[in-house]
Amino acid sequence: xxxxxxxxxxxxxxxxxxxxxxxxxxxxxxxxxxxxxxxxxxxxxxxxxxxxxxxxxxxxxxxxxxxxxxxxxxxx
Numbered sequence: 001x002x003x004x005x006x007x008x009x010x011x012x013x014x015x016x017x018x019x020x021x022x023x024x025x026x027x028x029x030x031x032x033x034x035x036x037x038x039x040x041x042x043x044x045x046x047x048x049x050x051x052x053x054x055x056x057x058x059x060x061x062x063x064x065x066x067x068x069x070x071x072x073x074x075x076x
Contacts, residue, residue: 013065015039028065033057036069045072 012027015035026035032048032055048055049068061067 012063013061013067015067015069017069019071028062029060031057032059032061035061035067039069041069046070047072 012025015024015026016022017024017039024039026038030038033043036043036046036048036057043057047070048057048059048061049070050059050061050065055061
């Protein structure tokens with residue numbers, strides 16, 4: 001199938017997950033909590049990191065963002 005010359009690929013945000021380790025591309029913009037829900041992850045049990053900064057669940061994430069999602073680990 002030939003590529004449409006007018007088609008331009010518009011990549012989404014790159015999301016790196018651990019446990020299991022995988023990388024996905026998600027279209028933004030969307031709030032951090034909506035990204036977690038879209039990935040079927042519990043909002044309160046995961047950290048969302050953009051670059052080197054922890055973001056709150058209400059912060060907006062955009063297509064150009066590099067995102068890492070880590071599970072919250074607690075111990076006693």
